[in-house]
Amino acid sequence: MELTVSASDFATLSTDTLIIGQWQLESPESKIEPTVSQLNQLTDKLLNQHLTEQSFTGEFLSTSVLHRPANLAVKSIIIVGLGQPQQFSEPRLRQVAAKATQVAQSLKVKTVVTGLTSQLPSIAPAIASQMITEGILLGNYQFTRYKTSKAAQTKQSTITQVCLNETNTEHHQAIEQGVLKGEAIATAVLNTRDIINEPPSKIKPSHLAKAAQEIASLSKNITATILDEGALKKERYNALLAVAAGSEEKPYLIHLHYKPLGARQTVALVGKGVTFDSGGLGIKPWSAMLNMKADMAGGATVLGIFQALAELEALNMPIPVEVHGVVAATENMISGKAMRPDDIIETRSGKTIEVLHTDAEGRLILADALTYAVEQKPDIILDFATLTGAAIRALGLEYAAVMGNHRAVLDQIEQASRESGEPLWELPLPDSYKKHLESSVADLQNITTNDSSPGAIFGGLFLQEFVNDIPWAHLDIAGPSFLKEDINPIYPKGATGYGILLGLRFLELVKQ
Numbered sequence: 323m324e325l326t327v328s329a330s331d332f333a334t335l336s337t338d339t340l341i342i343g344q345w346q347l348e349s350p351e352s353k354i355e356p357t358v359s360q361l362n363q364l365t366d367k368l369l370n371q372h373l374t375e376q377s378f379t380g381e382f383l384s385t386s387v388l389h390r391p392a393n394l395a396v397k398s399i400i401i402v403g404l405g406q407p408q409q410f411s412e413p414r415l416r417q418v419a420a421k422a423t424q425v426a427q428s429l430k431v432k433t434v435v436t437g438l439t440s441q442l443p444s445i446a447p448a449i450a451s452q453m454i455t456e457g458i459l460l461g462n463y464q465f466t467r468y469k470t471s472k473a474a475q476t477k478q479s480t481i482t483q484v485c486l487n488e489t490n491t492e493h494h495q496a497i498e499q500g501v502l503k504g505e506a507i508a509t510a511v512l513n514t515r516d517i518i519n520e521p522p523s524k525i526k527p528s529h530l531a532k533a534a535q536e537i538a539s540l541s542k543n544i545t546a547t548i549l550d551e552g553a554l555k556k557e558r559y560n561a562l563l564a565v566a567a568g569s570e571e572k573p574y575l576i577h578l579h580y581k582p583l584g585a586r587q588t589v590a591l592v593g594k595g596v597t598f599d600s601g602g603l604g605i606k607p608w609s610a611m612l613n614m615k616a617d618m619a620g621g622a623t624v625l626g627i628f629q630a631l632a633e634l635e636a637l638n639m640p641i642p643v644e645v646h647g648v649v650a651a652t653e654n655m656i657s658g659k660a661m662r663p664d665d666i667i668e669t670r671s672g673k674t675i676e677v678l679h680t681d682a683e684g685r686l687i688l689a690d691a692l693t694y695a696v697e698q699k700p701d702i703i704l705d706f707a708t709l710t711g712a713a714i715r716a717l718g719l720e721y722a723a724v725m726g727n728h729r730a731v732l733d734q735i736e737q738a739s740r741e742s743g744e745p746l747w748e749l750p751l752p753d754s755y756k757k758h759l760e761s762s763v764a765d766l767q768n769i770t771t772n773d774s775s776p777g778a779i780f781g782g783l784f785l786q787e788f789v790n791d792i793p794w795a796h797l798d799i800a801g802p803s804f805l806k807e808d809i810n811p812i813y814p815k816g817a818t819g820y821g822i823l824l825g826l827r828f829l830e831l832v833k834q
């Protein structure tokens with residue numbers, strides 16, 4: 323995939339396909355006006371005719387293809403619905419670009435030109451071109467590494483030109499900058515998807531540690547510290563060690579630290595990095611064990627955010643916030659050495675946990691990872707974790723659940739969610755539910771056997787015990803991190819990389 327910016331006239335560029343947008347009609351009787359009137363009059367007329375024939379209303383993400391338009395050299399024009407102007411937003415533009423790219427892919431065209439950037443006066447050119455670039459790259463993704471047929475392997479090498487129908491050099495530069503920023507961010511998301519989609523015998527805790535070291539080597543402002551089994555034992559990371567005990571693979575606590583010049587705020591991002599969750603001795607039935615390779619999605623998201631931080635810095639567009647990334651990486655497996663139900667763990671924080679269910683392992687490893695994060699003395703802690711099936715039952719696949727101890731941080735996360743287009747919904751953390759955490763033999767128990775206890779909230783309340791009073795939010799991304807159905811053109815089936823766009827937007831908001 324190659325992306326270029328051109329200042330030529332929209333209609334005179336030589337290309338296989340053009341992408342244009344169409345606003346939604348207010349009423350069925352109103353006349354269809356193509357949103358782009360940069361084409362010649364005859365083509366506009368043809369388009370009008372085509373859209374009327376197809377009863378195309380411009381509904382958000384609806385599409386139509388006009389083949390071989392007379393009077394133009396292109397083979398086809400892809401028309402994509404922009405929806406109603408009042409509802410249009412930056413994330414919607416990203417989705418429009420992704421959708422159009424998927425149509426272009428199905429037409430098997432080599433070159434595509436879009437004038438969307440110049441079509442939307444309400445969105446600044448740099449932002450518009452960033453969204454279009456992200457949409458194209460995110461929408462074009464497929465995980466084909468293990469397909470042996472050439473046809474499945476080779477993606478359409480679509481060259482999309484973000485066209486600028488004017489000669490304003492400032493605009494041109496802004497659009498080019500937007501493309502670079504979009505490429506940097508999308509590349510980080512795509513790498514993250516690859517790591518999550520890889521089979522569990524390929525991505526082990528040690529691979530996450532290696533990936534972190536590679537990211538650190540991209541920037542002089544990023545350092546990686548890896549605590550191996552010896553260090554974890556010495557420093558009493560007993561909860562992480564307990565979960566890892568049943569696996570042949572050694573656990574790692576991964577710490578990335580980004581310290582740019584001029585940072586005034588420090589944020590710690592903590593990720594659950596369970597590279598395979600069998601459930602442990604409380605083993606999952608086979609169908610629930612499917613896709614448990616993706617139980618490291620939270621950790622991969624944290625690594626993805628760091629990759630984007632490094633790439634944005636290399637483009638001279640750094641986000642001026644100090645960031646700690648802490649990933650607890652392990653497998654949850656079975657052997658004679660595995661953690662048992664009834665075990666009691668003395669966590670690094672000093673608090674003890676009674677293990678009632680070995681499958682509630684995420685909260686155990688996060689207890690130690692959050693303690694490590696607290697020790698870095700950040701202003702804010704965010705954790706990303708595929709923590710509970712209950713979050714999926716409550717909110718479905720589209721929305722992450724967010725919980726926290728600080729109103730302003732939660733408000734900022736919600737703003738970042740709206741602006742990034744990665745949806746989430748807040749669940750409460752009522753003090754009155756803390757009784758579910760009480761164990762008869764230790765400080766805390768890792769599940770409750772009480773049927774009326776809310777699973778996702780229990781997870782949040784449990785983690786809250788390990789953040790002291792630092793402003794914190796927990797994102798349960800069990801739903802949106804890995805999809806089995808199409809819900810949004812920017813997300814393919816399988817790993818989505820959910821949380822990177824949201825996390826980066828959050829960091830941009832925090833810097834102010």
Ligand code: BES
Nearest residue numbers: 679681682683708709710711712769800
């Ligand atoms: N990794 C799972 C949660 C999960 C489930 C993520 C489905 C993605 C999709 C987690 O470790 C787990 O097993 N949670 C249990 C908790 C229960 C034992 C209290 C669950 O959700 O069933």
Ligand code: ZN
Nearest residue numbers: 599681682683
């Ligand atoms: Zn589990």
Ligand code: ZN
Nearest residue numbers: 596599617684
């Ligand atoms: Zn898990």
